[in-house]
Amino acid sequence: MDGKRLLGIVLAITGLSLLLVAAATAAPSAQRGGTVVVDMTTDVDYIDPQLSYYGETWKLEGATACKLFNWPDKEGTAGAVATPEVAAGLPLVSKDGKTYTFTIRKGFRFSNGRPVSAKSFADAFNRFANPRMQSTGVQFLDIVKGAQAVINGDSGSISGVKASGSKLVVQLTKASPDFLARTTMPFLQAIDPTLAGQIDANGINQYASCGPYYFSSRTPGRSITLKRNPYYKGSRAANPDTIQVNVGNDVAVAFQNVEKGTTDYASGGIPATEWKNVTTKYGLNKKDGRVQVRPLLDVRYIALNHARPLFKDNPQLAKAVNWVVDRQAFSAQGGYLFGKRTGQILPPGMLGYKPQGIYPLRVTANTIKQAKKLAEGNLRGGKAVLWSSNAGFAPLQAQLIQYNLKQIGIDAEVKLLPRAQQFTNAGNPKTADFDLTIERWGADYADPYDWVNILLDGTQVTHPQHNNYAYFNVAKYNREMTAASLLTGPSRGAAYAALDGTMMRNDPPWAPLVNSNDRVFLSSKVGCLTINEAQGSGPLLNVICVK
Amino acid sequence: MSHVAGSAEAAANGQAVIRGRVAPPLDDPIVDDELDAPVVAARGYWEGVWLRLQRDKLALAGGVFVVLLVLTAFIGAPVASRLLGHGPNEPFLVSGGLDSDQLPAGPWTHVGQLTESGELEQQLFVLGSDSTLARDEFLRLLYGAQVSLEVGVGATLLSLFLGSIAGAVAGFYRGWADTTISRLVDLTMAFPYLLFVITLAGTVGTRLNHVTLGFLGEGVITLILIFGLLGWFYSARVMRSVALSLREKEFVEAARMVGASNWRIIRSHIFPHLLGPLIVLATLNVAAFILAEAGLSFLGLGIQLPTASWGNLLADAPQYYTSRPLLMVWPGIALLLTTLAFNLLGDGLRDAFDPRGSR
Numbered sequence: 001m002d003g004k005r006l007l008g009i010v011l012a013i014t015g016l017s018l019l020l021v022a023a024a025t026a027a028p029s030a031q032r033g034g035t036v037v038v039d040m041t042t043d044v045d046y047i048d049p050q051l052s053y054y055g056e057t058w059k060l061e062g063a064t065a066c067k068l069f070n071w072p073d074k075e076g077t078a079g080a081v082a083t084p085e086v087a088a089g090l091p092l093v094s095k096d097g098k099t100y101t102f103t104i105r106k107g108f109r110f111s112n113g114r115p116v117s118a119k120s121f122a123d124a125f126n127r128f129a130n131p132r133m134q135s136t137g138v139q140f141l142d143i144v145k146g147a148q149a150v151i152n153g154d155s156g157s158i159s160g161v162k163a164s165g166s167k168l169v170v171q172l173t174k175a176s177p178d179f180l181a182r183t184t185m186p187f188l189q190a191i192d193p194t195l196a197g198q199i200d201a202n203g204i205n206q207y208a209s210c211g212p213y214y215f216s217s218r219t220p221g222r223s224i225t226l227k228r229n230p231y232y233k234g235s236r237a238a239n240p241d242t243i244q245v246n247v248g249n250d251v252a253v254a255f256q257n258v259e260k261g262t263t264d265y266a267s268g269g270i271p272a273t274e275w276k277n278v279t280t281k282y283g284l285n286k287k288d289g290r291v292q293v294r295p296l297l298d299v300r301y302i303a304l305n306h307a308r309p310l311f312k313d314n315p316q317l318a319k320a321v322n323w324v325v326d327r328q329a330f331s332a333q334g335g336y337l338f339g340k341r342t343g344q345i346l347p348p349g350m351l352g353y354k355p356q357g358i359y360p361l362r363v364t365a366n367t368i369k370q371a372k373k374l375a376e377g378n379l380r381g382g383k384a385v386l387w388s389s390n391a392g393f394a395p396l397q398a399q400l401i402q403y404n405l406k407q408i409g410i411d412a413e414v415k416l417l418p419r420a421q422q423f424t425n426a427g428n429p430k431t432a433d434f435d436l437t438i439e440r441w442g443a444d445y446a447d448p449y450d451w452v453n454i455l456l457d458g459t460q461v462t463h464p465q466h467n468n469y470a471y472f473n474v475a476k477y478n479r480e481m482t483a484a485s486l487l488t489g490p491s492r493g494a495a496y497a498a499l500d501g502t503m504m505r506n507d508p509p510w511a512p513l514v515n516s517n518d519r520v521f522l523s524s525k526v527g528c529l530t531i532n533e534a535q536g537s538g539p540l541l542n543v544i545c546v547k
Numbered sequence: 548m549s550h551v552a553g554s555a556e557a558a559a560n561g562q563a564v565i566r567g568r569v570a571p572p573l574d575d576p577i578v579d580d581e582l583d584a585p586v587v588a589a590r591g592y593w594e595g596v597w598l599r600l601q602r603d604k605l606a607l608a609g610g611v612f613v614v615l616l617v618l619t620a621f622i623g624a625p626v627a628s629r630l631l632g633h634g635p636n637e638p639f640l641v642s643g644g645l646d647s648d649q650l651p652a653g654p655w656t657h658v659g660q661l662t663e664s665g666e667l668e669q670q671l672f673v674l675g676s677d678s679t680l681a682r683d684e685f686l687r688l689l690y691g692a693q694v695s696l697e698v699g700v701g702a703t704l705l706s707l708f709l710g711s712i713a714g715a716v717a718g719f720y721r722g723w724a725d726t727t728i729s730r731l732v733d734l735t736m737a738f739p740y741l742l743f744v745i746t747l748a749g750t751v752g753t754r755l756n757h758v759t760l761g762f763l764g765e766g767v768i769t770l771i772l773i774f775g776l777l778g779w780f781y782s783a784r785v786m787r788s789v790a791l792s793l794r795e796k797e798f799v800e801a802a803r804m805v806g807a808s809n810w811r812i813i814r815s816h817i818f819p820h821l822l823g824p825l826i827v828l829a830t831l832n833v834a835a836f837i838l839a840e841a842g843l844s845f846l847g848l849g850i851q852l853p854t855a856s857w858g859n860l861l862a863d864a865p866q867y868y869t870s871r872p873l874l875m876v877w878p879g880i881a882l883l884l885t886t887l888a889f890n891l892l893g894d895g896l897r898d899a900f901d902p903r904g905s906r
């Protein structure tokens with residue numbers, strides 16, 4: 001054998017070996033394909049991008065939407081920085097901070113093949129503001145020039161939003177430090193021209209979207225199916241072929257399904273008492289492990305309806321409720337690693353959070369005495385209607401609050417509602433016939449505006465859909481909230497911290513209860529796990545792969 | 548002394564056709580001293596029913612269980628509450644109500660409650676805690692029996708009242724009354740029951756739930772109305788068929804001949820004959836309605852929180868089925884035994900009301 005021939009054989013063997021090594025490293029255990037099955041205990045409100053305002057829907061829209069800016073599909077701090085997605089880069093911002101010019105990246109297409117353009121985003125702004133849509137989140141447009149005229153029905157399109165070719169120009173009424181974060185919300189995702197023309201307050205259940213997936217079908221109360229967008233050319237993962245959501249299974253059923261492997265993720269959680277068992281059995285926060293727990297920017301609270309006689313101009317009773325609620329027992333109903341008790345508005349980790357220590361986090365004989373003293377003479381008949389979700393452990397929590405209220409002389413009637421119906425009715429002044437409602441709020445983005453202004457700004461309470469479930473409307477606080485929203489840096493945090501303390505001390509709009517954790521239980525088939533709390537609770541469904 | 552049937556009224560009632568001794572056969576000449584012998588009084592209708600029922604030991608056991616259940620629910624529950632020192636809706640979260648894993652305490656646990664003075668008072672949970680709210684499962688089971696019986700008996704009375712009137716009228720008058728009532732029965736049978744319940748719950752349900760008449764639990768009236776208004780058709784059909792056959796009987800003809808009005812005939816001659824089937828239906832219906840209450844509470848449409856019923860005890864229990872399976876067992880057994888007892892009693896009564904069953 002001559003040297004050339006030998007060299008050829010050696011090279012061939014080396015090349016083949018390299019190819020095999022490359023193939024072995026490139027092919028993970030399971031990446032693309034298959035169906036991820038999700039069990040939801042209760043139905044979503046809408047899947048319409050301009051209407052849905054529910055964590056469960058946003059989990060799905062995280063996979064279907066393409067936005068100007070988005071949270072990267074990464075864990076931890078790397079996933080908490082809003083980065084350009086369809087925007088080609090950072091926008092050009094005018095010197096006064098009021099005009100943003102975005103350039104739209106080429107290559108994004110809707111699931112029907114149409115290209116995404118600057119107009120797709122302008123359409124989203126206009127559809128969002130359209131008064132016939134009655135969108136709950138419309139308050140987020142308060143800084144966009146000309147949006148209020150559309151919301152009021154005085155104009156057909158927002159004068160401050162202009163699309164031309166690949167350029168989108170958004171003019172604001174005031175410089176707003178959180179505008180880019182607002183563009184990460186699904187409300188402002190690019191929409192297809194067909195959807196732009198469909199104005200329906202009941203929402204659309206099938207539409208083309210430009211993220212890695214699209215909603216291929218929805219049967220309200222039963223199921224939602226997401227399929228991979230065949231035209232998606234972005235950088236985000238699109239691992240499963242299909243994401244199948246089954247609606248209506250009880251937490252106990254969902255738990256069994258995940259244990260058996262017929263469901264991959266119990267989105268509505270599992271029975272409260274099982275968290276300890278599964279944590280012991282499968283371990284906590286292991287890489288691609290079955291039990292994952294992360295702190296959330298979240299609060300569970302009782303909104304005290306200030307529009308109804310019981311709590312209207314009755315701060316003493318609101319304080320009494322804060323003194324009497326058993327936060328420890330409330331948390332215990334949720335089971336192991338449920339969360340951390342709180343007595344204030346802002347959650348830990350949020351700009352402006354400062355421990356206030358106004359209300360007791362543990363009930364004693366003295367705290368009950370103090371509560372009774374505050375309630376004395378302020379009961380106004382002592383009858384109340386308490387709303388709660390009907391799913392999982394929520395009815396137990398409602399009964400606990402009912403008992404606590406009875407301790408200060410309030411006879412509360414508990415009304416259990418499906419979760420989406422509860423907050424939709426609570427946010428509508430015409431249907432909000434409750435005195436107290438047990439609510440939960442998760443951050444849309446990490447900024448106190450999304451907490452304090454969105455949940456407590458009184459100028460919103462007459463809107464047909466809003467999030468101020470306490471119907472808290474005090475002119476002084478409204479002014480202070482607006483002023484705080486215009487600040488930047490440490491002074492912004494200080495202003496919100498002061499608001500938190502003052503409101504809770506003098507006129508509590510809520511009885512805050514717990515900052516809960518995101519607890520995730522997955523089947524043994526799930527891999528490629530990424531949890532990004534900036535995008536909402538639970539694993540990123542587009543990233544999940546099934547083994 | 549009469550050898551034949553008693554009064555015309557009795558004959559018309561059709562209950563006591565022959566009282567005393569029967570006429571002897573012709574080839575057996577009557578001997579005077581036999582006639583003078585003391586006559587054994589014949590059994591009345593109800594006496595016969597009672598004697599036949601006594602022979603059915605299972606039915607008697609069912610009856611005894613039902614009586615004990617009623618006593619336990621309405622007298623035993625408040626007494627137990629007084630003896631144990633707490634009520635069925637009080638959570639015991641401070642000490643002992645939950646175990647170290649934050650799960651409901653097991654049976655025979657001593658729990659603590661803070662008194663006004665801040666001291667810890669020890670009390671006993673016989674069957675442990677009901678949930679992570681740490682309430683007394685035993686007391687909730689006893690008070691739950693009250694609610695279940697109230698719903699079962701109340702709905703049965705209403706449905707039988709409506710059903711027996713409608714059935715008797717349809718069967719007795721026939722013609723357009725029968726046609727109208729029969730179509731109404733068909734309509735009720737075809738009515739989407741759950742849809743009605745959900746509609747009622749979403750509209751006047753809240754207001755109805757507050758109607759307690761001073762002694763019923765909240766939500767009981769709602770359930771009684773739902774079950775009563777949608778459950779009368781079965782008894783109406785049974786009553787109609789009985790009335791159809793009775794109206795052709797001789798004693799009804801006799802009553803008509805002596806000038807009795809229709810209403811008098813229905814009241815005095817038809818209804819007494821419906822009593823037997825009605826009682827049988829009632830025992831079966833009570834069991835069915837108790838089960839239905841459990842079903843509706845399971846769907847969240849039944850009794851108002853925090854009032855305990857067997858249904859909502861069963862509805863809450865699945866959350867703990869791996870860690871505290873007994874929480875499903877207690878209300879399940881109570882429901883099973885009660886349903887069984889009412890069914891056995893019903894079967895026994897059906898046999899007892901049938902004179903042919905005297906063999």
